[in-house]
Amino acid sequence: MCGFSGYLGHVDAPDRTLVAMADAIAHRGPDGRGFFHADRKGRTPGVGLAHVRLAIIDPSDSLQPMLSADGTLALAFNGEIFNYTELRQDLIARGHTFRTSGDTEVLLKLYEEMGEACLSRLNGDFAFAIWDGRRKCLFLARDRMGVRPLFYTRHGGTFYFASEAKALLTVPGIGCDLDLIALDQIFTLWSPIGQRTAFSGISELEPGTFLRADASGERIDSYWQLDFPDAADAFRDTGDPDASLEQLNDLLVDATRIRLRADVPVGACLSGGLDSSLVAALAAEHAPQGLRTFSIAFDTPEHDESAFQQQMALHLGVSNDTVNCSGGDIASVFPQVIRLAEKPLIRTAPAPMLKLSALIRENGIKVVLTGEGADEVFAGYDIFKEARVRRFCARQPGSRLRPLLFRRLYPYLPGLQKQSAASLAAFFGAHASADDDPLFSHRPRIANTAGAKLFFSDDLKARLGAYDAAEDLISLLPERFSRWHPLHQAQYLETRFLLPGYILSSQGDRMAMGNGVEGRFPFLDHRLVEFAAKLPPELKLRGLEEKYLLRKAASGRLPASIINRVKQPYRAPDSKAFLGGTGSDYVRSQFDPVRLKAQGLFNPASTGKLYEKCATSEAPGFRADTAFVGILSTGLWLEAFRATSKPTAAGLAA
Amino acid sequence: MSTVFASFVRAFIVESFLFGDASAAPADGESLIAAGIIDSTGVLELVAFVEDCFSVTVEDADITPENLDSIEAIATYIQKKSGRAPLAA
Known part of the structure; x- marks a missing residue:
């Protein structure tokens, strides 16, 4: 609060x-x-x-x-x-x-x-x-x-x-x-x-x-640091998996129970995935008067999970309230998203969260539980599997079969399904040696994201000089990092940086509090975080099966269709959201070459071509989407904070 | 090897993947994937370009870094597939 x-x-x-x-x-x-x-x-x-x-x-x-x-x-x-x-x-x-x-x-x-x-x-x-x-x-x-x-x-x-x-x-x-x-x-x-x-x-x-x-x-x-056992010890303390499961169950129940403490009704968000479904199921056990749940639906089938949300609502016997989020909705709230997030963003995924918190507030609820944190703590993200496959490929660089595993990781990326093993290996840097690179797990993401810097102006590039954000990140890693298991290193990078820097802030607190709603996250109870950090890697990512132990804990509480479904990362339409139909006026004006030149941050000529590509191409691609949203949000940020250096509450509500 | 094919390919890459920024253009032998110029969607765009502009059919089995990962490799591939002799640029 x-x-x-x-x-x-x-x-x-x-x-x-x-x-x-x-x-x-x-x-x-x-x-x-x-x-x-x-x-x-x-x-x-x-x-x-x-x-x-x-x-x-x-x-x-x-x-x-x-x-x-x-x-x-x-x-x-x-x-x-x-x-x-x-x-x-x-x-x-x-x-x-x-x-x-x-x-x-x-x-x-x-x-x-x-x-x-x-x-x-x-x-x-x-x-x-x-x-x-x-x-x-x-x-x-x-x-x-x-x-x-x-x-x-x-x-x-x-x-x-x-x-x-x-x-x-x-x-x-x-x-x-x-x-x-x-x-x-x-x-x-x-x-x-x-x-x-x-x-x-x-x-x-x-x-x-x-x-x-x-x-x-x-x-x-x-006063507290995320820590993992040394790799040499990571497998030793396996103890008894059944005992670990029991302990996990107890912790989940208690972490949820104490997060229901409030003198106002507490609701829950249902994304349709395993984590929020499990939290809602645990919360429902403590809410005899019934639990209110809330979801986001998308027009675009590749983003929409409403079928799973409905299954889960039926299973819990709750009436789930849903807000539909179209591309146009994202475009219309995006300036407010940037004022609240207070930083440029390269993704639009926070925008639907702002619509969701508005829905929650309209229903008279101020506090909601969510499944946030489970993917970091129990190793649910695709990036963990991707790193494992890349290591697997690197051990036998000539293999024509190993790189085909990348297709299995990203069934929702149609572009990948047609690629040969050799191309897949090249895209994922599968032959790069993992030795001595603390950011091995994150290199493809970092390289793909940094591709958007193509649009930086010559002046900005000159001012940044030889600055390297990835090197800077390495300098912030603790000395003990090098002793951890590769999965734990990757989990640390996600949990210590992206989680507070983006997930919990831009996509979390700022979007919820924009409508006076507080999110609570049982999976981020520090007792659970510490427990999960000590678990052997194979109880988290077992082969290529994510959140192994958590999935076990969920069985009995959730329908099999939710437990066994293919994980879908939470995403929202990116550049397409802003360019449907004729495109919003404010978006066009942010890409005005005169404005871009005056800002001095992005190259007006290439940025103009970017706009055209995003406006005309069916699938502009990762780099174009990243750059489009990044440039647009930087412009909106400058407008929100530089032009009006004293925003008021009234301004925020507009 | 500087051929007409190579210069067509280079122009396409600068326009489509570098958004006209010729200063970021790769050397003819440089890996486009390693340089971060094309990703998995980009390769499919590249294939469409090769098929549309040079009237060749790119078999799925041909979509490999060997054929498509540098301006030089693409130009050689087009030449091989189209059966036309490269014109000196």
Whole structure:
């Protein structure tokens, strides 16, 4: 729930500053707002907190910012502590008393007692800020997987932070420039990495870390890291698969159970795939009054999964509400998608999520469970299988049969079915040696995505110089990475970078909170994540069968048709969405050569040909689609943030 | 080998896969796949181009990197299939 923002240091007009920041993120908290500020006193810097509330737990109470009983601590908090009931009982047993029944006070008391060590006790999706008057410092922290966002910057000696960057842009003097390195990273890795954001000078606190800021500066530390066993040990601790299955079942049940804690009804999303179906089935067991479920349907058969959604709804005995998403729908919401995502995107898949959250909200639901995270944690993505086949091919480069496995991986890509073994091997870089390349699993995706940089202008290329986003990514890998099993290396890359950088943010939190809806993800419960990381690789990807153990856990809960269906990645129409019929006016204007030349980022001549190709070709191809959406969204981003440097809540709702 | 076939192929590649950006054009012997110029959809476009412009039929078994992975290889393949002698460019 919620959004917050604030500062540490001097501001000229604290009230006005805090209200402006709260206005910018008002969509995150339609149910109320609160402010706290204290002026500078001696050597204690001034501090301010603003909070906008989406009331889910203890709606009539638990107002924020919340002060400790002695007034020395002030907390602004976005998210949920799912195990707050247990933590509260512990605290009561140790003599604490509570004024409210919610999780906010639990977090405040736990910090009061333990300081930063409280983080390891929290099971939740959270970002929060605590003004600690005892230590005269500001404490910021973010959940382990990166579900809830937190951005910060320093300007004129004052430290500012907020749930979304747009709140920071309301501060007089904080400018808005596109970070060109971030743009290169997006056109290579789909999102900026590390602390970088699309906004030059604005940073994002990384998942699993906390920050202390005081008069002398900031310091960031990590309190949790995704870890895997050494490859040599990865097979040793197999234990008993039946025992693992039982443990998985227990964890799934509990992770879902504590995510149903709310004082408002909790719904579930049904994509038609295994993961969301399993979550909905688990949730339905705890919802005797019936579970509300929600789905997206597409006009395009290659994207639509509504037949499976209906099967699952029938199985659960729920009436599933569906929103249909056409190409035109994607085009019409896309400018708003970019304002909310706050970064250029190379895919349109977030857009239907915004339509879905609108549907959920219209039905009076504020909280939904989804299956997000299972593909990272239990190895469901095609990229894991692809890497395995590429390694298999590389071991016998002359094989005429091994590369044919690539056809089996991508039955939904018609272009591949006609290719010879030799062509397939070439496309997937199947003969490249896996030795010493930490990004082996991701090289084809990286190379294909980076193909879209063909359209970068000469000036942009010159400014980027020899910068290499893939090398930059390698520099962020932990030392222990090289000791992990190849599947675990690939899982780490997905879970540590794409998951927070794109899936949970652009496609997750930002699209849900755009309509005041909170997503909850049982598969990202850190107990499940840690359990799955320790599982032997073959219990996750068994041969080329993905999510092996999870599938076992699902049997008995789901119809066989859902468990055994061919996995369909979630995708949405890309360039075609914008070019149906006559094409939207705003899209055409974003590709206007005069505008492109003035922006200076893309080559107007080749970009013009790209537009023509996407407009006329049946299947423009991966690179053209990537470039089209990337260029369009970069233009929309510049328009949303550069032209209007102070977007308001009203602007967002337009 | 610089032939009329090769120059046709080069022009097609620059126009269709490099969107007119001749500065990114590959050398005649360079692998188009390794350079990221064509992907699996691109190969099918390339096959359609060869069939349409040179009146040859590309058998499925011919769709291999050996025949199609460089400007030079494609030009040689067209020459072989069409039975025409290459004209010097």
